[in-house]
Amino acid sequence: MARGGSASQAGTGSVSRPRATVMRDVARLAGVSHQTVSRVLNNHPNVRQETRDRVVQAMEALNYRRNLAARTLVTRRSGTLGIVGFESTLFGPASMLYAIEDAARAAGYFVTVATVRRLDRQSVLDAVDRLAQQSVEGIIAISPKPAVTNALVQVASVLACVGVGAAGDDAVPTVRVDNRAGAALATRHLLDLGHATVHHIAGPPDWPEAVERVDGWRETLYAAGAVVPPVHPREWTARSGYEQGQKLAADPAVTAIFCANDQIALGVLRALHEAGRRVPDDVSVVGFDGMPDSEYFLPPLTTVRQDFAELGRRSIDMLLRKIDSTGQPAEHMLLEPELILRDSAGAARS
Amino acid sequence: MARGGSASQAGTGSVSRPRATVMRDVARLAGVSHQTVSRVLNNHPNVRQETRDRVVQAMEALNYRRNLAARTLVTRRSGTLGIVGFESTLFGPASMLYAIEDAARAAGYFVTVATVRRLDRQSVLDAVDRLAQQSVEGIIAISPKPAVTNALVQVASVLACVGVGAAGDDAVPTVRVDNRAGAALATRHLLDLGHATVHHIAGPPDWPEAVERVDGWRETLYAAGAVVPPVHPREWTARSGYEQGQKLAADPAVTAIFCANDQIALGVLRALHEAGRRVPDDVSVVGFDGMPDSEYFLPPLTTVRQDFAELGRRSIDMLLRKIDSTGQPAEHMLLEPELILRDSAGAARS
DNA sequence: CCGCCCGATGTCATCGATCACTGTAGCGCC
DNA sequence: GGCGCTACAGTGATCGATGACATCGGGCGG
Numbered sequence A, B: 001m002a003r004g005g006s007a008s009q010a011g012t013g014s015v016s017r018p019r020a021t022v023m024r025d026v027a028r029l030a031g032v033s034h035q036t037v038s039r040v041l042n043n044h045p046n047v048r049q050e051t052r053d054r055v056v057q058a059m060e061a062l063n064y065r066r067n068l069a070a071r072t073l074v075t076r077r078s079g080t081l082g083i084v085g086f087e088s089t090l091f092g093p094a095s096m097l098y099a100i101e102d103a104a105r106a107a108g109y110f111v112t113v114a115t116v117r118r119l120d121r122q123s124v125l126d127a128v129d130r131l132a133q134q135s136v137e138g139i140i141a142i143s144p145k146p147a148v149t150n151a152l153v154q155v156a157s158v159l160a161c162v163g164v165g166a167a168g169d170d171a172v173p174t175v176r177v178d179n180r181a182g183a184a185l186a187t188r189h190l191l192d193l194g195h196a197t198v199h200h201i202a203g204p205p206d207w208p209e210a211v212e213r214v215d216g217w218r219e220t221l222y223a224a225g226a227v228v229p230p231v232h233p234r235e236w237t238a239r240s241g242y243e244q245g246q247k248l249a250a251d252p253a254v255t256a257i258f259c260a261n262d263q264i265a266l267g268v269l270r271a272l273h274e275a276g277r278r279v280p281d282d283v284s285v286v287g288f289d290g291m292p293d294s295e296y297f298l299p300p301l302t303t304v305r306q307d308f309a310e311l312g313r314r315s316i317d318m319l320l321r322k323i324d325s326t327g328q329p330a331e332h333m334l335l336e337p338e339l340i341l342r343d344s345a346g347a348a349r350s
Numbered sequence C: 001c002c003g004c005c006c007g008a009t010g011t012c013a014t015c016g017a018t019c020a021c022t023g024t025a026g027c028g029c030c
Numbered sequence D: 001g002g003c004g005c006t007a008c009a010g011t012g013a014t015c016g017a018t019g020a021c022a023t024c025g026g027g028c029g030g
Helices: A023-030 A034-041 A049-062 A068-075 A091-106 A121-133 A146-156 A179-192 A208-223 A238-249 A262-274 A292-296 A308-324 B023-030 B034-041 B049-062 B068-075 B091-106 B121-133 B146-156 B179-192 B208-223 B238-249 B262-274 B292-296 B308-324
Strands: A080-086 A110-116 A138-143 A160-165 A174-177 A199-201 A256-259 A284-289 A302-305 A332-335 A338-340 B080-086 B110-116 B138-143 B160-165 B174-177 B199-201 B256-259 B284-289 B302-305 B332-335 B338-340
Touching (some): A023 A034, A091 B110, A121 A138, A138 A146, A238 B292, A292 B238, B091 B308, B121 B146, B138 B146, B146 B160, B160 B308, B238 B256, B308 B332
Parallel strands (some): A160 A174, B080 B110, B174 B332, B284 B302
């Protein structure tokens, strides 16, 4: 869909709408030149207050809005930012999107989105291309996999980019949560409760977030001198948690499970329940993400909360900084997650 | 934030980037006029095949992309659609957004979003105004409350609009799910299992979706000659379900509960569990939405599934039709939801 | 063999803003 | 009184595309 009319290029239009009011209309009504209107619009100092008032009144009377396309054409600044989003209903990305739009608007920017179905290089480049066509001034990629971030490298030289989620090539600045620390928090908590060791159900092995959580968990166990059980990374879904939970539930030695996200934990809770193992009496469970519903799981889930909204805001901050000053070395920002104590993790029975 | 320079209007720009290649560059390389390039780009018939090839090659060699701003300026068609989204992490809106972007892209349109924090008239008008500034050709409003749809009426005369979710003023076309039928499905199912009546935990009373579900539930009970218990509409949250679930759990006469959405059901399940009432043995529970996690609730939730992705696609279809032919009477489309049978609803004990 | 028409291109104006100049009045200063 | 400066306003070019119209050959009918 890259070039010319290859795709059906939108409809054939319709009846001519009444022409919108333009600068000249305002100028005429206010009895000034269009340039003066422009100056008022852009807060130039050299306009007498009285003139300014007259122009503003005229704008109001005619309900004038400036034409962004014309402005973009001449200034080469569209005032819009692009988001590359991952098509998923995971809780995180969705809430991030809203936070991003909100922060962007506050900074005076518009937001356009391009979603990708698969997290591979080509899909991401396509999405970026679509955004580039709209002459966005910067791109935020919700980029949980390195393929995404790495695809951005290719673009970063001509367009400000920020990745949210996973790290990748160091040339692209990123904002992400300290997954390792979060996993350590969870694991440490379970060990402190007296569990001999902690089992882990991991996310997909090609997601750095999943890998980092595994690392944080493993390191904590290692440092505590605890046995490190094997992990079998799978998916982020409740189904995956359920299936692996069934296996762990069958093993009486398992008393503590740290799940790579809350949805996995949901599946684990069901598996444990069905196996007749009580939570937290027989087995303690901790999740990761802090999705709102987790408070109402059975039992309410102890979990590591990531502040997705904050993640979104920070990524905009960073992108704006990047836009204003290109050439700076890429920053990386790490947000600390927070352990939320609820019922699903209790003391080990001696 | 309506008029010029009132808000901090984006950054101050940066170093001049190398000028992008434009039509003239392509024309020069291909040895034709820029107009011929334009003709190739727009699939005009009167271009010799050989010339066309040369132009296409030049475009490829220079990696040319047409400038959307310039095109928009002269054609008055931006090729972008706007979405008014509700800032929420409800499962539905998020998955709809992705479906919409996908369908829009397939139709050759770009998508920009404007989110609202509150569902009141002014917020919506602000969002629409932002989209209008970007000269979108149509707007899809994820509009669960009538205030949203009604605000659109004011806009509908100059801009194609479609509401997704709740109905409102009849002038704005809408796509939505038949909540009444869905509620009837759920209620009917519970009655068929032998329950004397069905209790309902409703969503917010100012959301038509919630009201319609109440209606469908009430009508079904009425038609079956069953007692209609009182409802106390609250929120869509698990918390709200939990709190009301506690009350219902205390009443032994309650054997079947239909929840206005899956999150409410989650809260209800916890309340029932804590009260020692087993599901489905003592109490049957049915939800609404069909969010993926509901399959792993304890027990897996019988629920009424709405196809949000389909909702998104249909709304784009309708919007495109509306754009191509203004003045048509507003259509309304109703999608039928589907009952998903799982464990949480069982036969009443006699 | 002339004139007409059509297919293939080129030329020029245009969309609606901004930017770089130019122009003008009023004031202070020498 | 003339010079220069500042504050204010206007003029014209420009961004990169499209659309209307002009141009230029060549084929074809009469």
